[in-house]
Amino acid sequence: MRTDRAILRLSVEARPQFYDCDPMGVVWHGNYPRFLELGRVAMLEKIDYGYAAMSESGYAWPVVDMGLKYAQPIRFGQKIEIETALVEWENRLKFNFEIRDLETRRRLTRAHSVHVAVDMKTEQMLWETPPILRKKLEPFL
Secondary structure, three states: OOOOOOOEEEEEEEOOOHHHEOOOOEEOHHHHHHHHHHHHHHHHHHOOOOHHHHHHHOEEOOEEEEEEEEOOOOEOOOOEEEEEEEEEOOOOEEEEEEEEEOOOOOEEEEEEEEEOOEEOOOOOEOOOOOHHHHHHHHHHO
């Protein structure tokens, strides 16, 4: 994964369940964002800005852009690793993801998601990262 500009990166393991898959035992393409969410949640928890803290801060961070490159299928029960890298944070959050087979290390998927801060009271999008998130990221900069 190209994470040379990442300020944070981490990996989580997962295993697709039956409900993730199509009748051929392959993860249905529409379920891939669920695996990205596992990595994103772990990243936000690492900086102490999980969904509860986010809500308390008064900001939501909706997805405004997402892209996926399906290199190889993920199959039912396959052990996978989701590597997440935070690559942008000043005006928006951008996460890069790489999903690999845990045993062979073969790349299965590359993806990214982009999020913007929205003031939950006014529902206005912010053009800069709010001070609360900047504070959470300071130890990693």
